[in-house]
Amino acid sequence: MQRTSFSTFKCPAARALESVGDWWSILILRDALQGLTRFDEFQKNLGVAPNILTRRLRHLTDEGLFERRLYSERPPRYEYVLTDKGRDFFPVLMALFTWGNRHMPPEEISMRLADAATGEDRDPLLIDRVTGRAFHPEDTILAPGPAADEAVHERIAQMKAWFLGFDA
CATH class of the missing domain: 1.10.287 (Helix Hairpins)
Structure with missing residues (x-):
């Protein structure tokens, strides 16, 4: 089945979905925002088939969310480093994570958002930068x-x- 392209849509949400791609891409970005950069790290953490991971990494790189950098010449190996556009996906991911946990039975929550320094729970909220509302x-x-x-x-x-x- 051919995937619909949202690249010509006027809606910024649709255009953003075109950049991100699909659920594998979102999970790759999740892992990258937690520090993973290498193909084998993504594959091990996600359990995704190599051909799918290759396509998703290429798409995310083509869309400007990752920069591909050579880290080994023999054999040639690349890491995938988040760009500013990729790092800007962080609040989207946090909103998705928060929404997922909020609508999950408490006994099924296996991960929570926490402050890196204190370990205290975090509860993201989308606010207006100008008004603070x-x-x-x-x-x-x-x-x-x-x-x-x-x-x-x-x-x-x-x-x-x-x-x-x-x-x-």
Whole structure:
């Protein structure tokens, strides 16, 4: 089955999904954010087939989330180092991790987020950088950006009408 490409979508969430790829890619980024850099480390930790891992690492590198660096010449071996774009995936992963644990029975939670220095539990919250206020679906809407065309303006207007009708 051919995968749908989101590269031409106007929605930034869809475009971001095009960069990240799929669940294997998200797990590779999770491991990289915990310090793994080498093919064999990713493969051992994930138990993923080498051909799948090769494709995902190539995709993440092509999308600018990793930089491939030679660390051994004989035989040639590369490590995959996160770029700024790759490191910027951290809050997305933390939100996904938090959401997963929040909706899992407590007795099934095998990992938790903790402060590296103290070991105390961490509970991420998405806040507005300017106001310091938390984001909630009830007080957050989509607004047209500078590249919005007529179709985007129309879609946002329809969503806003639905939102205001739902809020009433």
